[in-house]
Amino acid sequence: LEPGETHNYSVAAVAGGLASADSQTVTASSIPRPSTPQAPAASATFTDATVTWAPVAGASGYRLYRDGELLAATPSTSYTDEDLPSGTTYSYSVSTTVNDIDSFISPATKVTTRPIPQGPDQVTAVAGDSAVTVAWTGNPEATAYRVLRDGATISTTATGSVRDTS
Secondary structure (H helix, E strand, O other), X not given: OOOOOEEXXXXXXXXXXXXXXXXXXXEEEOOOOXXXXXXXXXXXXXXXXXXXXXXXXXXXXEEEEEOOEEXXXXXXXXXXXXXXXXXXXXXXXXXXXXXXXEOOOOOOEEEXXXXXXOOOEEEEEEEEOOEEEEEEEOOOOOOOEEEEEOOEEEEEEOOOEEEEOO
């Protein structure tokens, strides 16, 4: 039965190929489908997408879908989808669950994980007495720079230069 359908029922006794008259008719309706949630909101970092949605009265849980496939079942109205590739677009939608009956799926919301930041430009290394100064033009999206010497990290900094004296 589909949620919210109404049907009439009657019963007849059968024996030896003969049937009694039908009983009185009774009517029953299946539990209605829960309300469909509104489209979720989504935000993204480089590798995670956080999806939130408004609660639906009476909901015992929610099902979150990514690109049309079930991603998670949760009692919460938010979910963080982790370890995603950067620079990728995803579509999220949600349904409500009440007494093991799901609502229709909400309209989808798209979000794109942030792309990996571009490396710094114009990197220079200037040698001096017992030191090398490494400098670069920064990227406005970068929050820090990792400086490596011979493949090993020697410094992590938010500025656009490092003086290597070791």
